[in-house]
Amino acid sequence: MAESKLTPNPSGGQESVPPWRDIRIIGIFAQIAFVVLVIMGAMWLLGNVTDNLGRLGGFRCPDGTSSFSCGYNFLKVDSQFDISESVIDYDPSDTYGRALLVGLMNTIKVGVLGIIFATILGVLAGIARLSDNWLVSKATGWYIDLMRNTPLLLQLFFIYFGVILLFPPIRDAIQLGDLPVYLSQRGINMPGPVFLPSFATWLAFVVAGIILAFVIWILLGRREERVGKASNRAFWVVFGFFTVSIIGWFVASNSNKLDQSFMIAKSERILAFTDLADNMERRLGAANLNEIDLMVEEGELTSEEVDEAAYTLCVISESASEVNFTAELRRLNIPYTVNRSTRPDQATAKYAAGECEIYVADTVILTGERPLLEDPFAQAIVPTLERPVRISIPEIEGLNFVGGIKISPNFAALLIGLVLFTGAYIAEIVRAGIQSVSKGQSEAARALGLSESQRLRLVVLPQAMRVIIPPLTSQYLNLVKNSSLAIAVGYPDLFAVAFTTLNQSGQAIQVFLMVMAAYLTLSLSISALLNWYNKRIALVER
Amino acid sequence: MTVTLPATDYSKIISCHNVNKWYGDFHVLKGIDLEVSSGEVIVILGPSGSGKSTFIRCINRLEEHQEGDIIVDGITLSHDVRNIAEIRREVGMVFQQFNLFPHLTVMENVTLAPIHVRKWSREHAEEVAMKWLTRVGIPEQAQKYPGQLSGGQQQRVAIARTLAMEPKILLFDEPTSALDPEMIKEVLDVMRDLAHEGYTILAVTHEMGFARTVADRVIFMDGGVIVEENEPLPFFNDPQHERTKLFLSQILNH
Ligand SMILES: Nc1ncnc2c1ncn2[C@@H]1O[C@H](COP(=O)(O)OP(=O)(O)OP(=O)(O)O)[C@@H](O)[C@H]1O
Ligand SMILES: [Mg+2]
Numbered sequence: 137m138a139e140s141k142l143t144p145n146p147s148g149g150q151e152s153v154p155p156w157r158d159i160r161i162i163g164i165f166a167q168i169a170f171v172v173l174v175i176m177g178a179m180w181l182l183g184n185v186t187d188n189l190g191r192l193g194g195f196r197c198p199d200g201t202s203s204f205s206c207g208y209n210f211l212k213v214d215s216q217f218d219i220s221e222s223v224i225d226y227d228p229s230d231t232y233g234r235a236l237l238v239g240l241m242n243t244i245k246v247g248v249l250g251i252i253f254a255t256i257l258g259v260l261a262g263i264a265r266l267s268d269n270w271l272v273s274k275a276t277g278w279y280i281d282l283m284r285n286t287p288l289l290l291q292l293f294f295i296y297f298g299v300i301l302l303f304p305p306i307r308d309a310i311q312l313g314d315l316p317v318y319l320s321q322r323g324i325n326m327p328g329p330v331f332l333p334s335f336a337t338w339l340a341f342v343v344a345g346i347i348l349a350f351v352i353w354i355l356l357g358r359r360e361e362r363v364g365k366a367s368n369r370a371f372w373v374v375f376g377f378f379t380v381s382i383i384g385w386f387v388a389s390n391s392n393k394l395d396q397s398f399m400i401a402k403s404e405r406i407l408a409f410t411d412l413a414d415n416m417e418r419r420l421g422a423a424n425l426n427e428i429d430l431m432v433e434e435g436e437l438t439s440e441e442v443d444e445a446a447y448t449l450c451v452i453s454e455s456a457s458e459v460n461f462t463a464e465l466r467r468l469n470i471p472y473t474v475n476r477s478t479r480p481d482q483a484t485a486k487y488a489a490g491e492c493e494i495y496v497a498d499t500v501i502l503t504g505e506r507p508l509l510e511d512p513f514a515q516a517i518v519p520t521l522e523r524p525v526r527i528s529i530p531e532i533e534g535l536n537f538v539g540g541i542k543i544s545p546n547f548a549a550l551l552i553g554l555v556l557f558t559g560a561y562i563a564e565i566v567r568a569g570i571q572s573v574s575k576g577q578s579e580a581a582r583a584l585g586l587s588e589s590q591r592l593r594l595v596v597l598p599q600a601m602r603v604i605i606p607p608l609t610s611q612y613l614n615l616v617k618n619s620s621l622a623i624a625v626g627y628p629d630l631f632a633v634a635f636t637t638l639n640q641s642g643q644a645i646q647v648f649l650m651v652m653a654a655y656l657t658l659s660l661s662i663s664a665l666l667n668w669y670n671k672r673i674a675l676v677e678r
Numbered sequence: 679m680t681v682t683l684p685a686t687d688y689s690k691i692i693s694c695h696n697v698n699k700w701y702g703d704f705h706v707l708k709g710i711d712l713e714v715s716s717g718e719v720i721v722i723l724g725p726s727g728s729g730k731s732t733f734i735r736c737i738n739r740l741e742e743h744q745e746g747d748i749i750v751d752g753i754t755l756s757h758d759v760r761n762i763a764e765i766r767r768e769v770g771m772v773f774q775q776f777n778l779f780p781h782l783t784v785m786e787n788v789t790l791a792p793i794h795v796r797k798w799s800r801e802h803a804e805e806v807a808m809k810w811l812t813r814v815g816i817p818e819q820a821q822k823y824p825g826q827l828s829g830g831q832q833q834r835v836a837i838a839r840t841l842a843m844e845p846k847i848l849l850f851d852e853p854t855s856a857l858d859p860e861m862i863k864e865v866l867d868v869m870r871d872l873a874h875e876g877y878t879i880l881a882v883t884h885e886m887g888f889a890r891t892v893a894d895r896v897i898f899m900d901g902g903v904i905v906e907e908n909e910p911l912p913f914f915n916d917p918q919h920e921r922t923k924l925f926l927s928q929i930l931n932h
Contacts, residue, residue, distance in 0.1 A: 574775075579771075582740060590794050
């Protein structure tokens with residue numbers, strides 16, 4: 137009785153609804169219609185593509201048949217074009233496949249660094265936007281408006297042509313204070329890590345340390361539950377990790393004696409690395425090499441005398457031995473100058489001619505070169521301590537920098553452009569996220585005596601994160617996709633390399649499919665990662 | 679030789695002299711004077727918009743007053759962040775909307791400030807937190823999130839969170855106004871216990887039963903001034919001012 141009053145049709149129950157008005161049937165039909173439309177569209181597209189492929193001979197195999205996999209045979213052909221910068225080894229005799237891999241890695245490089253820096257900038261700018269300080273808040277507002285209201289392409293051009301390319305040439309490079317960081321038309325040169333062969337050994341220890349940390353975390357957690365008392369879990373985890381890593385560092389340092397050695401005339405009576413320091417002290421008449429600077433300052437030594445006494449090294453350019461050896465000399469404050477050669481025989485010739493006192497190379501090269509010298513057994517091959525990672529410092533040599541890490545102007549322009557642009561959007565997202573946290577939260581934090589930075593870090597930001605993450609994800613995706621504007625500033629990203637590949641090989645459809653798949657994979661990975669994180673920080677509600 | 683005594687009475691844990699505050703042109707607090715002795719329980723009454731919340735929020739500097747002095751436990755409230763921090767250690771506050779941190783468990787809510795402000799070890803902070811959660815009657819909820827608790831339970835967590843910082847003074851701003859009737863009692867019971875334990879309490883509340891039985895003094899505010907203050911018995915039975923009478927008649931006949 138009561139039910140029939142609720143139905144608009146008084147003559148019957150639910151059964152009598154005509155099918156064209158039944159919401160369930162309408163729903164099913166709508167879905168079927170949609171699927172049919174999609175399939176038809178896809179078939180039309182596919183037909184077009186296969187027609188074109190047939191015309192262009194895209195998927196043709198050498199034996200005249202045609203198959204999908206044959207379409208990708210061109211990947212094994214030599215690319216014959218150069219790529220200006222690469223994370224892995226590459227030259228024009230490498231294949232198209234490798235060229236595309238280089239492009240992909242360049243895209244990932246700018247994407248990962250861009251996301252990291254844009255996030256840092258965006259969070260800071262978002263907080264600054266809400267600052268009580270009028271100037272800070274206004275200035276950030278101007279930055280955000282400027283970035284959001286001009287095209288990214290224009291900004292990239294401006295940064296590249298209007299800023300970076302107007303830096304001085306290398307010989308007048310701008311040095312940042314006394315730091316070994318140089319800005320020039322060729323980009324930025326700065327100190328950077330060099331990974332020596334023993335790095336692999338150390339890495340194994342670090343990984344073991346991480347595993348140990350996990351095990352400790354879990355075991356102590358179980359114990360806490362059993363005993364019902366908190367233990368200092370974080371401390372033991374960190375302690376375990378660092379102990380293993382530090383032990384690994386020393387094991388790795390001593391594991392690779394064969395690779396790092398130097399040669400020197402026996403007359404110097406230098407049989408161990410530390411003798412170099414003693415010998416230098418004698419040369420300079422200094423009691424302690426750390427006092428050299430002081431002695432020069434006080435006039436007991438002239439800098440010319442120091443330069444005169446400095447060891448002259450013959451090294452092979454871009455060799456790990458050079459980095460390892462000079463880093464050790466710098467650590468001991470021993471003055472030195474470097475004479476670089478591209479090949480071992482050139483270095484040997486210079487050493488034989490007396491252009492340098494010390495020949496730095498790995499043991500394999502040195503044992504090969506020693507018999508060629510006039511008095512082979514007067515030359516001692518003495519091991520140097522190898523560290524898994526050494527810092528290499530850039531130096532100007534002729535018209536170029538050697539050592540350190542180099543950031544190309546193209547990469548710098550793209551990275552800076554993407555970071556500034558995306559940072560502005562992230563700042564707005566962060567601002568909105570912070571504002572979404574109720575004022576009561578801040579008041580409670582203040583009333584409890586938390587400082588302003590603790591309030592932000594412990595109370596506001598963790599809650600703002602829930603609002604921030606979804607739009608942040610799309611900004612990360614935008615950054616990665618926008619990185620394809622690299623072509624405008626000459627950075628060889630995936631799209632730029634793909635474009636060259638496509639022009640040269642003529643395999644347009646295959647290349648486009650691959651590039652699309654690559655961007656799709658990158659985007660989906662970012663989304664998956666952030667969605668996972670978002671789930672983890674979701675609030676528990678009743 | 680005569681000694682002139684300072685105007686400030688140091689036996690008072692809170693002294694307010696001629697406190698004035700404006701929101702833009704709007705004069706909210708018009709020369710509030712109030713002395714509170716240690717251990718005293720004060721209930722503040724008054725119509726909506728009379729400045730009750732604004733006044734007690736000035737005491738721990740959630741709001742800034744523009745004129746007059748507020749001295750809490752010998753510390754004069756000033757622009758010095760160190761002063762503000764010291765006063766906030768002495769003064770705890772419980773809000774109408776609880777303001778628990780929804781992303782943290784009950785235990786984490788209570789231990790957050792002790793760990794980061796008092797720099798206690800987590801172990802010690804959790805011990806103390808457990809003590810207070812037991813005191814307010816909800817030790818079994820420690821690992822839940824605020825969103826999983828009832829309103830009354832949430833407010834009791836908020837009280838435990840405040841007490842864990844070991845304040846001498848407690849400010850309550852309508853702590854029961856957001857609660858269903860059956861939960862009001864559990865919160866008032868906790869407040870009553872605290873009053874008997876010697877905490878200095880300033881409570882804005884419309885719970886007349888609490889004001890009558892627990893307060894040492896009742897203050898009636900209207901239009902940013904203290905209109906009348908007295909012990910509860912004379913205050914309720916024999917109000918002096920017209921405005922007080924009107925307010926009481928409205929609230930009691932309600
Ligand atoms: N941030 C603000 N800006 C401007 N005016 C404000 C602000 N906060 C409060 N006011 C005003 O100040 C007056 C006093 O507010 P307050 O919150 O102290 O009143 P109350 O006595 O606590 O009232 P209620 O019982 O409704 O909580 C009100 O008229 C209010 O509109
Ligand atoms: Mg109020």
